[in-house]
Amino acid sequence: MSQRADLILLHAPSVYDFRRQSILYGPVSDLVPSTPVFEMYPIGFTTMAEYLERHGFRVRIVNLAVRMLNEPTFDPEPLIAAFQPTAFGIDLHWLPHAHGALAIAQIVKRHHPHTPIIFGGFSATYYHEELIRYPFVDYVIRGDSAEEPLRQLMACLSGRAGAPTLAAVPNLTWRDRDGEIHVNPYSYRPANLDHVMLDYRYVVRAAARDLDLDSYVPFKDWLDYPILAALSCRGCTQNCVICGGSASAFRRMHGRTAPAFRKPEMLAEDVRRSAALSRGPVFILGDLRQAGPDYAQRFFDALRGFRGPVITELFSPAPREYLARLARALPNFTLEVSLESHDPQVRAAFGKHYANEPIERTIADALDVGAKRVDVFFMAGLPQQTAASVLDTIDYCADLLRRFGRDGRLIPFISPLAPFLDPGSRGFEEPDQHGYRLFARTLEEHRQRLGAPSWKYVLNYETRWMNRDQLVEVTYAAGKRLNSLKAEYGLVSAEQAAATDARIDRATALIAEIDRLVNTAPSDQVYAELGRLKAEIDQVNMSTVCDKRELNVEFSGPKLRYHQVAHMLIEDMVREVSRRLFPQRFKYSAQPID
Numbered sequence: 001m002s003q004r005a006d007l008i009l010l011h012a013p014s015v016y017d018f019r020r021q022s023i024l025y026g027p028v029s030d031l032v033p034s035t036p037v038f039e040m041y042p043i044g045f046t047t048m049a050e051y052l053e054r055h056g057f058r059v060r061i062v063n064l065a066v067r068m069l070n071e072p073t074f075d076p077e078p079l080i081a082a083f084q085p086t087a088f089g090i091d092l093h094w095l096p097h098a099h100g101a102l103a104i105a106q107i108v109k110r111h112h113p114h115t116p117i118i119f120g121g122f123s124a125t126y127y128h129e130e131l132i133r134y135p136f137v138d139y140v141i142r143g144d145s146a147e148e149p150l151r152q153l154m155a156c157l158s159g160r161a162g163a164p165t166l167a168a169v170p171n172l173t174w175r176d177r178d179g180e181i182h183v184n185p186y187s188y189r190p191a192n193l194d195h196v197m198l199d200y201r202y203v204v205r206a207a208a209r210d211l212d213l214d215s216y217v218p219f220k221d222w223l224d225y226p227i228l229a230a231l232s233c234r235g236c237t238q239n240c241v242i243c244g245g246s247a248s249a250f251r252r253m254h255g256r257t258a259p260a261f262r263k264p265e266m267l268a269e270d271v272r273r274s275a276a277l278s279r280g281p282v283f284i285l286g287d288l289r290q291a292g293p294d295y296a297q298r299f300f301d302a303l304r305g306f307r308g309p310v311i312t313e314l315f316s317p318a319p320r321e322y323l324a325r326l327a328r329a330l331p332n333f334t335l336e337v338s339l340e341s342h343d344p345q346v347r348a349a350f351g352k353h354y355a356n357e358p359i360e361r362t363i364a365d366a367l368d369v370g371a372k373r374v375d376v377f378f379m380a381g382l383p384q385q386t387a388a389s390v391l392d393t394i395d396y397c398a399d400l401l402r403r404f405g406r407d408g409r410l411i412p413f414i415s416p417l418a419p420f421l422d423p424g425s426r427g428f429e430e431p432d433q434h435g436y437r438l439f440a441r442t443l444e445e446h447r448q449r450l451g452a453p454s455w456k457y458v459l460n461y462e463t464r465w466m467n468r469d470q471l472v473e474v475t476y477a478a479g480k481r482l483n484s485l486k487a488e489y490g491l492v493s494a495e496q497a498a499a500t501d502a503r504i505d506r507a508t509a510l511i512a513e514i515d516r517l518v519n520t521a522p523s524d525q526v527y528a529e530l531g532r533l534k535a536e537i538d539q540v541n542m543s544t545v546c547d548k549r550e551l552n553v554e555f556s557g558p559k560l561r562y563h564q565v566a567h568m569l570i571e572d573m574v575r576e577v578s579r580r581l582f583p584q585r586f587k588y589s590a591q592p593i594d
């Protein structure tokens with residue numbers, strides 16, 4: 001069934017040659033499913049691929065980062081060389097991919113000098129004018145909703161009848177044959193998300209069709225923990241100072257004055273479809289109260305009776321009545337709340353304006369109405385936050401656990417703001433005002449920082465209240481204290497706590513050793529000396545201040561619903577055979593998703 005792809009979407013590792021370099025990444029990804037290689041591709045790969053296939057293009061996703069992590073001898077170059085698509089797409093959504101994404105583009109261009117390379121994502125949007133100047137980047141699609149502009153660009157590149165000219169493709173930054181750069185107007189900004197389809201059945205089908213499950217896996221351990229996401233909106237109503245996806249960042253980068261929401265009934269359908277494939281949790285991204293009082297209720301009504309595990313977010317304290325409705329509709333729910341700091345003054349400087357009492361009441365109420373878990377998140381590296389304040393936050397965690405955490409359902413986490421303060425955020429755009437001092441501003445500066453030997457040198461900022469040394473030191477100290485608290489409350493086993501503790505100690509010693517090398521070894525010897533430490537560095541790189549499995553919510557039974565998957569694939573095969581026998585009945589090569 002394999003057929004030439006029109007578009008190949010490539011996801012790069014954060015640092016291209018991470019398998020050869022000795023970099024102590026630090027706790028940069030402890031609280032997301034990815035490793036520090038940031039191997040997870042954007043949700044948008046799935047929606048763009050589904051949208052293009054719906055319009056008759058064949059799309060293939062290749063998660064190079066996962067392949068490189070999982071197969072030590074996997075070399076991306078021969079694979080890239082063998083593809084013959086109309087175009088390649090590479091995400092530069094998260095800035096930590098600045099190194100890997102550009103390196104992959106360079107490799108693609110070397111093997112396919114005449115095949116267009118398209119970039120997209122948040123960071124590509126922010127840096128579009130700098131990005132297009134790299135000789136191996138041909139097009140940048142700006143915006144939070146690239147499906148339709150990408151379809152138009154693909155129509156144009158494939159010479160389809162009725163395709164627009166390049167100058168007419170919305171949101172496109174491009175270089176013409178004479179090397180002149182054009183920035184088309186950012187005119188495509190859909191008001192809602194009802195035109196897209198977050199349908200993981202596309203991924204399963206495509207993986208089967210291309211006989212290449214390895215390339216479609218969203219992150220390294222996904223088959224062990226098949227969590228899926230459902231997206232309630234693009235944009236955010238909140239204005240957190242450090243966030244490149246905040247309301248003000250969206251206004252600056254995407255010209256949006258309000259988020260684009262997905263209709264609640266469609267969101268409910270997304271959740272059900274996901275749960276039909278996997279028994280893992282569905283993470284419903286975005287506080288459901290953002291679109292007004294009716295939205296959450298309509299969503300709950302549409303999902304009533306759903307028994308699967310879901311994770312939901314709260315951006316601020318919630319009334320008990322809301323939590324009770326949530327519990328009635330989704331009895332197997334986990335709640336995530338980011339308090340950022342125990343100190344309301346630091347929290348306010350971060351952009352969250354609520355006191356401790358209402359959020360503590362929310363935590364108590366959520367547990368009382370039956371939350372399976374309440375995960376509470378704190379951060380280091382914030383405006384007005386000193387090292388002492390970070391450690392006080394851990395004392396506050398002890399207090400929370402003493403008051404609400406006796407039965408193991410309340411789980412606190414802490415992580416540093418790392419590796420980068422987001423471009424587009426208020427902190428990045430007005431650093432003085434928020435007490436940030438930036439070490440990098442351009443894309444190229446960030447690309448170069450990613451090759452630094454430890455996360456201390458990768459960080460693109462320090463604050464008026466904590467320099468980089470203090471931030472690194474207090475992150476490890478806070479991680480150690482929180483780890484022993486978790487052991488005390490039985491949230492992690494004694495062995496796991498001991499392993500985390502030992503890892504933090506090793507990481508602290510390695511930071512000191514790397515500092516010594518950077519400060520004393522002749523510069524041409526630093527990397528050779530670092531090479532000696534590689535095995536040890538790799539050991540502490542995967543999780544640092546906590547074990548990321550602490551984030552996993554429990555569920556029982558086989559992880560994937562193999563029966564449903566098999567049934568769907570058999571149906572596809574029958575449809576494909578019919579399509580070949582009766583081609584006139586099928587307009588597109590991919591069947592429309594019902």
Ligand code: B12
Nearest residue numbers: 034038040042043044089091094095120121145146244245
């Ligand atoms: C959901 C989310 C996540 C999810 C990701 C789920 C996923 N697989 O996409 C999780 C929780 C895992 C996550 C992790 C991280 N995140 Co995050 N995340 C968000 C959040 C809340 C929403 C993003 C969203 O709405 N996406 C939906 C839309 C907008 O994007 P999309 O559909 O994936 O892609 C569309 C466009 O971006 C574009 N596009 C994307 N890629 C490409 C490629 C091509 C070729 C083209 C043409 C277009 C294109 O077209 C797509 C379709 O329209 C934002 C904050 C916010 N309010 O926006 C932060 C945000 C995006 N995350 C951010 C960061 C920093 C991270 C981490 C690096 C944090 C960390 N240190 O661990 C990690 C990276 C994880 C990894 N890659 O492995 C920053 C990014 C800032 C920046 N410019 O770098 C943001 C803005 C804010 C924040 N600080 O959290 N994140």
Ligand code: SF4
Nearest residue numbers: 236238239240243246
């Ligand atoms: S960090 Fe704040 S602004 Fe950013 S997505 Fe989360 S709630 Fe919204």
